[in-house]
Amino acid sequence: MNTDKVFADARANGRRSLDEYSGKQLLASYGLVVPKSIIVTTAEEATKAASTLTPPVAVKVMSPDILHKSDAGGVAVGLTSAKEAAAAIQTMLAIPAIADSNRDGFLIEEMEPPGREVVIGAVRDPQFGPMIMVGLGGIFVEVLADVAFRLCPITGQDAREMLHELRGAALLAGARGRKAVSEDAIVDALLRVGGADGLLMAHGDAIDELDINPLIVSTDGAVAVDARFILAETEAPKASDQLDDPCALFNPLFEPKSIAVVGASSTSVSIGNTFIDRLRETEFPGAIYPIHPKAKTIAGLDAYPSLAETPTPIDYAFIAVGAERVPPMLRAANGHLRFAQVISAGFGEVAAGEALQEELVDAGREGGCRVIGPNCLGLHTPRGRVSFAKNASMTAGCVGIISQSGGLGTDIIRRGQIRGIRYSGLLTVGNSADIGPNDLLEFYLADPETKVVGMYLEDAKDGRRFARILRDAKKPIVILKGGRTQAGQAAAASHTGSLAGDDRVWDALEKQTGCVLTETLDDFLETLLAFQMFVVRPQRPTRRVVLFGNGGGTSVLATDYFARLGLDIDPLDEVTLATLDALGLPPGTSVINPIDTPVMTLQTDEGRIAEKILDAVYASGQADAVVMHLNLASFQGRGPVDPLENLIQAAVRAQERYPGQAHFMLVLRSDGEAALDEIKRNYRTRANDAGIPVYDELANAARALASVGKVERFRNNR
Secondary structure (H helix, E strand, O other): OOHHHHHHHHHHOOOOEOOHHHHHHHHHHOOOEOOOEEEEOOHHHHHHHHHHOOOOEEEEEEOOOOOOOOOOOOEEEEEOOHHHHHHHHHHHHOOHHHHOOOOOEEEEEEOOOOOEEEEEEEEEEOOOEEEEEEEEOOHHHHOOOOEEEEEOOEOHHHHHHHHHOOOOHHHHOOHHHOOOOOHHHHHHHHHHHHEOOOHHHHHHHHEEEEEEEEEEEOOOOEEEOOEEEEEOOOOOOOOOOOOOOHHHHHHHHHOOOEEEEEOOOOOOOOHHHHHHHHHHHOOOOOEEEEEOOOOOEEOOEEOEOOHHHOOOOEEEEEEOOOHHHHHHHHHOOOOOEEEEEEOOOOOOOOHHHHHHHHHHHHHHHHHOOEEEOOOOOOEEEOOOOEEOOOOOOOOOOOEEEEEOOHHHHHHHHHHHHHHOOOEEEEEEOOOOOOOOHHHHHHHHHHOOOOOEEEEEEOOOOOHHHHHHHHHHOOOOEEEEEOOOOOOOOOOOOOHHHHHOOHHHHHHHHHHHHOOEEEOOHHHHHHHHHHHHHOOOOOOOOOOEEEEEEOOHHHHHHHHHHHHHOOOEOOOOOHHHHHHHHOOOOOOOOEOOOOEEOOHHHHOHHHHOHHHHHHHHHHHHOOOOEEEEEEEHHHHOOOOOOOOHHHHHHHHHHHHHHOOOOOEEEEEEEOOOOHHHHHHHHHHHHHHHHOOOOEEOOHHHHHHHHHHHHHHHHHHHHO
């Protein structure tokens, strides 16, 4: 079968959909089983044709005007003779909506024996391309929306995971006395539709929506009983190529030797002047070149009339002048500039500036530079000692950030460094007219200085390339996605289309690639902090957690919360409990897990008792993670000894004695009193310096730890 011709013929005839017969033949050409069928145009033809089929048979109207055949009265089932098939067609022709439609004819087909009804569907996401869905038929898809989505291509493991996450999955295995049906047959059908060699990878860009509803599954096979193909009206964008050498491209940006500032004033204070102040604040060691058409000096620095006239080539230019002035300036750079970061607005973020944005990118290419933005705040790079944020730390770290929001980029820098996050770099990309998130993501994944990548995204302009990069990533990627609750297609023509939406594709992306989706800025930062401090252990995914600290009620609430996130707070074994009992801990101490230690216990031997407790826990090998929580207010006014430093050092020494045994987190709880918060900040810094992530509440720690465990399990399964 010439499958390309099926779509070409439909378009040539002005059709928005494939007729059911053609759709099923298309499925059959990819190895799916379909019922034996015949097309007729009249009741008289049906009498002869139906006699060649084995009853019972079904009759269905075929019309491009009628997408929902059952609703229009265009389906008759359970017909036991040719005479009944002919009568069904006559009945349908008496219905005005059918009689007046443009008909291709009537499809008569053999009916399949009863089995479990499954729905397989697909939609073409405008950013990510074809996406496949599976769900159980009937009420499960109609009312409960019990479905699972994945981006194509899927693997056999993807297909099985889709089935197992359905709430009604037990019905496939034979729940409530029913016979089990073939999971292998469903997986095979899913792969024939959405696998690497499947229908959607060959023709997904020609299909907007697909419903195979139902797929009748038995104990040994599956048959596609009905199929609906809605054709795409527009061509899908092709994925762009990966960068040849992202480090060679971006190293001069993150470690610039020279910076030009366009928009600084010799007579007033502008954004450009503020950026020069930032460069002095961060002690940028390279050359700074103010660009001004008339001024000789600006802020005590020699100024130059154009980007092409500075004494040395420019690695990075900060440009803050009117939008219409920027393209001519970049054209005139004449190969003297590598990166132009355009803070100016008035480009593609407004309809009137779209043409100017295209001109901006073209001008950058003509002038030999790459464009960052426009409409963005720009660069933060401790290794290069450059930041647009005031009072930004220049302590270099391993967390690389990409942000589609400048304001949120500032929050990430400031609030992150308070938590102890140290950045390898951060770039706000604004409109991403030239350099986009995918380019930066490829850089961070190749960059030896970066251990974990964080992204704030509002869209993925090249979703196919983005998904491809995520699939191949070897570093944790944490995403804070804006706009996940937008409504799906308002006028979807299929069940699949009505169930698909922005949120579905991101959930699928997380499950297929092992990236971590977060919902708030706090969770985003705290998850990054965990990945900064921890070594991901695929060979031993985090599940078993020991809680150790003061506050019985706090421990009980935390146990419930950890459990909801899939983290187990199980009792310690008898040998470990005996070891802990032998320590002779003060009354009121409980060591089962959670280990509840009143302040008096934690003050024993100036806090050194904690080391013995941790030794017993680590030696047991039962903990994948240990979370120590301390209510700081409980220590105030409770004796002359402040044991917190010893508690921290006890944790450090325990981890040194048992390397890789368990992740360790510290939760420092405060009541918000100013003096106590200052103590907390002090100990947070000490713990961070010792490689221990610190959290404000146990729930925050639990969410971050659950994300680490999720990545570990994903890698273990792959």
